[in-house]
Amino acid sequence: MSHDENRITGLLMQVRERVRRYRLQLILALRVTVAALLALALAQAMRLHLPLWAVLTSLIVTQMSLGRSLKVASDYLIGTFGGVAYGGALAILIPHESEWALLAVLALAVAPLAFIASFRANFNVLPVTAIIVLLVPSMQHVSPAASALDRVLEVTVGGVVGFVVSFLLFPSRAHAITIQAGADMLDLMADALSRFLEDHTRELDQADRRRIHDGIAAALTRLNATGAEAEHERNARLTSGPNTGPLLRTLLRLRHDIVMLGRAVGCELPEEIAARLNAPLSNVEAAARDFLRSSGAALRAQKPPPPLDAVEVAFRHYIEEFGAVRREGLTRDMKSEAAERFFALGFALEQLREHLFEVHRVVGEWARD
Numbered sequence: 001m002s003h004d005e006n007r008i009t010g011l012l013m014q015v016r017e018r019v020r021r022y023r024l025q026l027i028l029a030l031r032v033t034v035a036a037l038l039a040l041a042l043a044q045a046m047r048l049h050l051p052l053w054a055v056l057t058s059l060i061v062t063q064m065s066l067g068r069s070l071k072v073a074s075d076y077l078i079g080t081f082g083g084v085a086y087g088g089a090l091a092i093l094i095p096h097e098s099e100w101a102l103l104a105v106l107a108l109a110v111a112p113l114a115f116i117a118s119f120r121a122n123f124n125v126l127p128v129t130a131i132i133v134l135l136v137p138s139m140q141h142v143s144p145a146a147s148a149l150d151r152v153l154e155v156t157v158g159g160v161v162g163f164v165v166s167f168l169l170f171p172s173r174a175h176a177i178t179i180q181a182g183a184d185m186l187d188l189m190a191d192a193l194s195r196f197l198e199d200h201t202r203e204l205d206q207a208d209r210r211r212i213h214d215g216i217a218a219a220l221t222r223l224n225a226t227g228a229e230a231e232h233e234r235n236a237r238l239t240s241g242p243n244t245g246p247l248l249r250t251l252l253r254l255r256h257d258i259v260m261l262g263r264a265v266g267c268e269l270p271e272e273i274a275a276r277l278n279a280p281l282s283n284v285e286a287a288a289r290d291f292l293r294s295s296g297a298a299l300r301a302q303k304p305p306p307p308l309d310a311v312e313v314a315f316r317h318y319i320e321e322f323g324a325v326r327r328e329g330l331t332r333d334m335k336s337e338a339a340e341r342f343f344a345l346g347f348a349l350e351q352l353r354e355h356l357f358e359v360h361r362v363v364g365e366w367a368r369d
Contacts, residue, residue: 024064024172024177027169027170027172028062028063028064028172030169030170031062031165031166031169031170032059032062034165034169035058035059035061035062035161035162035165035166036055036058036059038058038161038165039051039054039055039057039058039157039158039161039162040054040055042054042157042161043055043154043157043158046153046157048150048153048154048157049150049154050136050150050154051154053132053151053154053155053158054154054155054157054158054161055158056158057076057154057155057157057158057159057162058158058159058161058162058165059158059162060072060076060158060162061073061076061158061159061161061162061163061166062162062165062166063166064172064177065172065173065174065177065226065229065230065233066166066167066171066172066173066174066233066238067173067174067175067226067228067229067230067231067232067233067238068174068229068232069162069163069166069167070163070232070233070236070238071122071228071229071232072122073159073162073163075122075123075125076125076155076159077155077156077159078123079122079123079124079125079126079129080125080129080151080152080155081152082113082123082126082129083113083125083126083127083128083129083130083132083133084129084130084133084148084151084152085148086109086112086113086126086130087109087129087130087131087132087133087134087148088133088144088145088147088148090105090108090109090130090134091105091133091134091137091144091147091148092144092145094108096134102134105134106131106134106135109127109130109131109134110127110130110131113126113127113130114126114127129151129155132147132151133147133148133151136150136151167238173230173233173238173239173241174226174227174229174230174232174233174239175230175233175234175239175241175244177226177229177230178223178226178227178229178230178244178247179299179300179302179366180300181219181222181223181226182223182247182251182296182299183296183297183299183300184219184296185216185219185220185223185251185255186251186292186293186295186296186299186359187292187293187296188215188216188219189216189251189254189255189258189292190288190289190290190292190293190296191212191289192212192213192216192258192261192262193258193261193285193288193289193292193352194285194289195208195212196258196261196262196265197261197265197281197282197284197285198285209262212258212262213258213259213262216255216258217255220251220252220255223248223251224248227244227245227247227248230244231243231244231245241366242365242366246358246361246362246365247362247365247366250355250358250359250361250362251359253351253355253358254352254355254356254359256351257348257351257352257355260344260347260348260351261345261348261349261352263344264341264344264345264347264348265341265345273325273342276321276324276325277318277321277322277325280314280317280318280321280322281318283313283314283317283318284314284315284318284349286314287310287311287313287314287315288311288314288352288356290306290310291306291308291310291311291356291359292356292359294306295359295360295363298363298367299363299366302366302367302368303367303368304363304364304367305359305360305361305363305364305367306360308356308357308360311353311356315349315353318349319350322346
């Protein structure tokens with residue numbers, strides 16, 4: 001193979017890798033483009049006065065996942081109908097030919113709807129719609145009733161087009177995105193567990209700990225968002241996947257365990273205690289880390305979870321040694337702060353063990369039969 005052919009092959013591989021990495025983003029860009037074009041074409045075919053609103057609505061409704069598109073479409077349509085009804089009623093019932101009268105009616109339209117939207121962020125469209133219904137008639141010389149009807153038609157066309165395109169064109173299920181987000185979080189927590197327990201006598205500096213916890217917190221935020229979208233899909237019977245609640249709750253508890261571990265490590269153990277607990281702690285770290293990583297891989301593939309045998313053995317040996325150290329009174333001469341961290345570490349590991357069993361259960365729920 002010539003040098004030029006090697007360069008072309010390498011370039012194609014790079015392009016293929018970039019496409020694979022940003023697949024969801026590229027699909028979203030394609031869906032948004034198609035939705036905008038279809039919304040404009042349909043609005044023009046229906047001779048709507050302001051096709052712009054149909055196009056903008058289609059852009060708003062077309063989201064990364066089908067569940068998010070469903071939620072945004074329902075919120076936007078409900079907000080639009082509410083704003084149209086209220087703004088149209090004011091425009092019809094209260095004369096506003098003069099500038100001062102128009103300002104007064106506009107204030108009556110915006111103030112209460114803005115107050116309602118302050119409690120429900122997804123209803124921000126309420127005051128916007130009322131303003132459009134009030135002001136467009138004076139600009140286009142149409143009646144308030146006709147303006148309200150046009151607004152409803154424009155938003156309905158855009159919303160329907162956006163949702164249909166999201167449903168038909170390379171649909172991204174929120175359940176599939178939730179699986180990926182949950183598996184990513186398991187990988188992050190496996191890495192964090194390894195960092196904290198690889199040398200439990202050394203406390204990580206504050207910047208490292210913050211970086212670890214911030215990464216897990218960001219992953220949890222993404223997981224909660226996609227989990228809510230997946231539930232919208234389940235409620236609308238657009239997917240038959242399992243309930244996301246148990247997975248989200250289990251990973252939240254596991255995150256709390258990681259936080260506790262981060263605070264408990266850094267305890268300088270007496271030589272006799274260290275000689276008895278260092279090996280069991282190393283085994284716990286290896287078994288829990290490997291189990292979390294394998295669980296993440298199983299969740300991505302929707303396969304049964306890895307066995308818990310190694311986890312059970314490692315934690316049992318540690319608990320036995322920990323209990324023996326306490327019974328023999330080896331912790332009596334430890335300094336107060338060291339003893340607190342020592343027992344906090346033991347408690348955190350007990351909680352971790354319990355929640356690893358929950359991970360095993362919820363990963364099994366997501367496995368395909």
